Amino acid sequence: MRLPLIATLAMTLATPALADWQQTLDAAKGQTVFFNAWGGDERTNAFIAWVDTQVSEKYGVHVQQVKLSDTAEAVTRVISEKAAGKTDNGSVDLIWINGPNFLSMKEQGLLFGPFVAEMPNARYLDLSPTSAASVDFTVPVEGMESPWRLAKFVFNYDSARVMEPPRSIDAFLAWSKANPGRFTHPAVSNYMGATFLKQALIELAPDASVLQKPVTDATFDATVAPLWAWYDDLRPTLWRGGETFPENGSVLQQMLNDGEIDISMAFDPASAAAAIEQGLLPETVRTYALDGGSIGNISFVAIPFNAANAEGAQVVANFLLEPATQAHAQDITVMGSFSVLDPAKLGDDDKALFAALPSSPALPTNEDLGATLLEPHASWMTRLTEAWAERYTK
Missing domain, CATH: 3.40.190.10 (Periplasmic binding protein-like II)
Structure with missing residues (x-):
């Protein structure tokens, strides 16, 4: 049989x-x-x-x-x-x-x-x-x-300077407006910068389920409209007015260590703990995920x-x-x-x-990291980074 x-x-x-x-x-x-x-x-x-x-x-x-x-x-x-x-x-x-x-x-x-x-x-x-x-x-x-x-997308912040970090994408906008120049993201051509955009897109999209399917002209325009509105408000509050961005996550971590920014990001929940162990970040740095979950x-x-x-x-x-x-x-x-x-x-x-x-x-626990949000279909990353470059690097 x-x-x-x-x-x-x-x-x-x-x-x-x-x-x-x-x-x-x-x-x-x-x-x-x-x-x-x-x-x-x-x-x-x-x-x-x-x-x-x-x-x-x-x-x-x-x-x-x-x-x-x-x-x-x-x-x-x-x-x-x-x-x-x-x-x-x-x-x-x-x-x-x-x-x-x-x-x-x-x-x-x-x-x-x-x-x-x-x-x-x-x-x-x-x-x-x-x-x-x-x-x-x-x-x-x-x-x-x-x-x-x-890998799981997390944020690292210096608790000596930030009492309560923003725990949603909307909260990041409010926090950055209140603390201009103290936050930024890596260049969107780098996967870390692109992931930050995708994290925001999942939270802001009218229907995040469309992100699990290949992107089309119709779904892209309707889905990213709230993202662009949010980012238009966020960009002027970023480090150096959002006119330039650190090359990658390693540079961003160094900026956090030097006190140039207060919040960085990583795709490794243990990266800050490991960096502290190596003397590359202050002992006051802590790691967290957004309340609504994070890309993993x-x-x-x-x-x-x-x-x-x-x-x-x-x-x-x-x-x-x-x-x-x-x-x-x-x-x-x-x-x-x-x-x-x-x-x-x-x-x-x-x-x-x-x-x-x-x-x-x-070092966060699995419980601290909360829900794991699914990555969008790969076609969204390509389309999103190309559109960001066209809008913001002219």
């Missing part, structure tokens, strides 16, 4: 073919994985270097980070290789990828896989169809990329269709899902990234690894 398709898929996800995995391990030995990842965060860079030492020792696989200023750099390289007929031995083995670029690569057939279900550590993930590990910016993952860190997603890694070292890339992706690796990444003295693993799937020893991690007054 044939099993129903759903049952068959569930069995596949629950019981990876370990014999096949051993073949992957054997083929990966001696490979160097060129991991293309955003290089703007030193904690992340140091973590990737640590991954190299670990997988080198355990599996004979080396990791070489290719530091990107924009994920599109790696995607463009893969597109160029395909156009040139280079269908194997490609220069990119693993990409820390974001939703719009994942959608682009998936639509163009530029991805290796599906491979996630074949990794032994997939058993620690919630891979149900609607889970955060199975959907990326509303796009079904379908095993073509693997989770590695949890899982960061993924993907393997291009023509990766020269696809086996090594799978070994690295699997290692990133080891409970000990995830606990190490969540340590605020290391990187502070919340784990992508499903706690219900962890054994007692694995749970103990997380329970033993250091804490901080600046």
